[in-house]
Amino acid sequence: MNAPYYVPPLEDMRFLLEEVFDLSGVFGQPPYEEISFDIARAVLDEGGRFAAEVLGPVNARGDAVGAQFVDGEVRTAPGFIDAYRQYRDGGWVGLDLPPEYGGQGLPLVIQAGMAEMVTGSCMAFSMLPLMGRAAARLLIGHAEAALRDTVVPRLAAGEWTATICISEPQAGSDVGRTATRATPRDDGSWSLSGTKIFITFGDHDLAPQIIHMALARTPGAPVGTRGLSLFIVPKFDFAADGALGARNPAIVTSIEHKMGLKASPTCVLNFDGARGFMVGGEGNGLKTMFDMVNVMRLEAGIHGLGVGGAALAKALTYVTERLQGGNADAPPVPLVDHADIRRMIYTMRSRIEAMRAMMFETALQLDLAVTAGSAAGRATAREQAQWLLPIGKAFFTATGFEVANLAVQCFGGYGYIAEAGVEQYVRDLRVASIYEGTNGIQAFDLVVRKLLNDEGRRYGEFVARIRRDLEQHAARPDLLDIRSALADGLARLERVSAAYRALPRGQRRAAEAGAAAFLAMTGRVTSAWMWLRMAAAATGGSALHRRKRELAAFYASYLMPELLALEAQAMPGAARVDGLDAETLVSYG
Numbered sequence: 052m053n054a055p056y057y058v059p060p061l062e063d064m065r066f067l068l069e070e071v072f073d074l075s076g077v078f079g080q081p082p083y084e085e086i087s088f089d090i091a092r093a094v095l096d097e098g099g100r101f102a103a104e105v106l107g108p109v110n111a112r113g114d115a116v117g118a119q120f121v122d123g124e125v126r127t128a129p130g131f132i133d134a135y136r137q138y139r140d141g142g143w144v145g146l147d148l149p150p151e152y153g154g155q156g157l158p159l160v161i162q163a164g165m166a167e168m169v170t171g172s173c174m175a176f177s178m179l180p181l182m183g184r185a186a187a188r189l190l191i192g193h194a195e196a197a198l199r200d201t202v203v204p205r206l207a208a209g210e211w212t213a214t215i216c217i218s219e220p221q222a223g224s225d226v227g228r229t230a231t232r233a234t235p236r237d238d239g240s241w242s243l244s245g246t247k248i249f250i251t252f253g254d255h256d257l258a259p260q261i262i263h264m265a266l267a268r269t270p271g272a273p274v275g276t277r278g279l280s281l282f283i284v285p286k287f288d289f290a291a292d293g294a295l296g297a298r299n300p301a302i303v304t305s306i307e308h309k310m311g312l313k314a315s316p317t318c319v320l321n322f323d324g325a326r327g328f329m330v331g332g333e334g335n336g337l338k339t340m341f342d343m344v345n346v347m348r349l350e351a352g353i354h355g356l357g358v359g360g361a362a363l364a365k366a367l368t369y370v371t372e373r374l375q376g377g378n379a380d381a382p383p384v385p386l387v388d389h390a391d392i393r394r395m396i397y398t399m400r401s402r403i404e405a406m407r408a409m410m411f412e413t414a415l416q417l418d419l420a421v422t423a424g425s426a427a428g429r430a431t432a433r434e435q436a437q438w439l440l441p442i443g444k445a446f447f448t449a450t451g452f453e454v455a456n457l458a459v460q461c462f463g464g465y466g467y468i469a470e471a472g473v474e475q476y477v478r479d480l481r482v483a484s485i486y487e488g489t490n491g492i493q494a495f496d497l498v499v500r501k502l503l504n505d506e507g508r509r510y511g512e513f514v515a516r517i518r519r520d521l522e523q524h525a526a527r528p529d530l531l532d533i534r535s536a537l538a539d540g541l542a543r544l545e546r547v548s549a550a551y552r553a554l555p556r557g558q559r560r561a562a563e564a565g566a567a568a569f570l571a572m573t574g575r576v577t578s579a580w581m582w583l584r585m586a587a588a589a590t591g592g593s594a595l596h597r598r599k600r601e602l603a604a605f606y607a608s609y610l611m612p613e614l615l616a617l618e619a620q621a622m623p624g625a626a627r628v629d630g631l632d633a634e635t636l637v638s639y640g
């Protein structure tokens with residue numbers, strides 16, 4: 052097989068941005084007055100070329116060699132130094148950051164498209180620039196002017212990089228148990244001591260300076276998350292002009308040996324009286340950090356889409372080249388002729404293309420939260436994005452993993468062999484369901500915080516928007532299949548959410564046990580909604596339009612019936628998880 056390293060999905064992106072979504076509320080509006088479809092197309096075309104030609108080739112080598120810890124320092128995998136230099140010099144790091152800080156000032160819909168291609172071509176690489184962008188966004192909103200003006204332009208330019216330092220051995224999902232201490236110094240800075248674990252790119256040889264964004268506890272602070280404050284802890288002290296000074300005792304002591312994502316160093320980072328600067332005020336650490344986490348959460352979801360999409364593209368090439376089966380007295384036929392292979396391709400494709408539309412929908416809402424003409428419009432868009440973010444994070448990463456797994460299946464035995472280049476996708480993607488808030492925590496967030504504790508406002512608007520689209524296309528007989536499947540799915544979701552809302556406060560554990568199934572339902576309903584919109588726009592005779600119509604029908608007839616089971620699982624009382632005491636449940640062997 053002679054497959055390219057990575058195939059950027061530019062045709063599909065163009066279809067979505069130019070034929071499906073209405074971007075008139077973003078392109079041409081402040082602060083995006085200069086942005087047009089021509090610019091979006093040019094940026095994504097160039098980004099696709101970069102992903103295919105520069106990042107794609109370092110992906111497999113990075114997996115084979117991995118990041119190394121040598122003489123107390125992290126050395127990145129072969130090719131990473133050159134790829135990062137090109138990425139930085141191309142201005143890609145600050146694509147959506149404001150121009151006054153050296154960014155390119157593009158809306159998130161364009162950044163999201165780029166993120167899919169960077170992630171799909173080399174997920175391990177994509178982690179680094181993502182953290183720089185996310186930290187810059189946080190600092191623009193919360194840092195004091197002097198600090199902001201020194202650090203942000205350097206992050207935006209990719210001259211410096213950033214990390215996110217939350218996890219500790221005893222504080223994983225339970226961030227409130229953070230034990231790292233920060234004590235005040237006479238000069239207004241702070242002294243941090245403690246150990247952070249699993250810190251992505253906690254050290255590397257790609258840039259001279261690293262800005263660690265770390266949560267720590269100040270003296271006398273209350274227990275739990277209310278006692279946490281946020282600090283920036285630089286690898287080297289720095290002056291206002293950016294000149295680097297003494298090495299700060301923020302030292303990586305080891306890196307992890309992992310299942311996948313081997314070229315992304317995952318570090319144990321020790322703060323031993325390291326100098327830090329508070330950002331966002333004492334006790335506001337977690338709230339402030341969420342400005343970084345939310346940027347990263349969208350992209351953690353995009354990992355599922357990007358890597359799943361890359362696996363799909365490899366499978367599409369393979370099933371046309373590999374010959375197996377057919378009549379014994381005739382030449383063998385390509386795999387793509389077999390019904391079961393077609394089922395897998397239809398499944399992978401219809402799931403990936405729905406997720407790509409969901410990615411743009413989420414990014415569009417985040418953009419509208421800035422550009423919408425009225426305060427109410429901006430608030431609604433922000434709330435819609437907040438509703439979609441946990442769905443995107445958990446549904447994309449779980450679905451992308453399943454798609455990558457199906458790609459391996461299409462390859463048969465060769466799929467299990469490293470040279471084919473698909474088994475890496477499964478290994479790399481596995482972690483995306485775990486970090487950036489595990490998928491279980493996302494489901495809890497969706498059901499408890501966004502559905503139950505919000506009086507259903509975000510959920511109500513989500514349902515209303517789907518209903519409006521169903522009504523808008525009610526007179527289109529060609530859309531009957533996908534419309535009916537979507538209406539049926541929505542009715543099931545409505546039944547479960549009504550059952551959750553009817554639970555007395557003390558019995559919400561039943562909703563927690565059903566939350567994973569509820570989130571899976573919302574992911575499928577949102578996918579079907581995207582398919583309705585794509586099929587409605589695909590009225591022409593081109594291969595792309597014909598494919599869209601058929602994939603919508605497939606999603607309706609083959610994948611939406613999964614909602615029957617999911618509804619049953621999500622209903623309070625179905626997950627009977629409390630019948631056994633813990634000791635009986637775990638005794639084994």
Ligand SMILES: Cc1cc2nc3c(=O)[nH]c(=O)nc-3n(C[C@H](O)[C@H](O)[C@H](O)COP(=O)(O)OP(=O)(O)OC[C@H]3O[C@@H](n4cnc5c(N)ncnc54)[C@H](O)[C@@H]3O)c2cc1C
Binds near residue numbers: 251482491
């Ligand atoms: C490759 C990699 C890179 C990472 N990069 C970073 C990084 O750059 N910075 C950083 O700070 N961290 C990073 N992490 C850490 C990651 O964010 C954590 O692993 C994750 O938050 C989960 O924490 P934990 O591993 O302690 O698991 P735990 O919190 O122990 O969770 C174990 C299981 O229990 C479930 N669970 C836990 N609490 C609850 C609850 N209250 N209700 C229901 N279920 C629950 C979880 O969903 C999960 O399934 C990284 C991890 C990996 C593997």
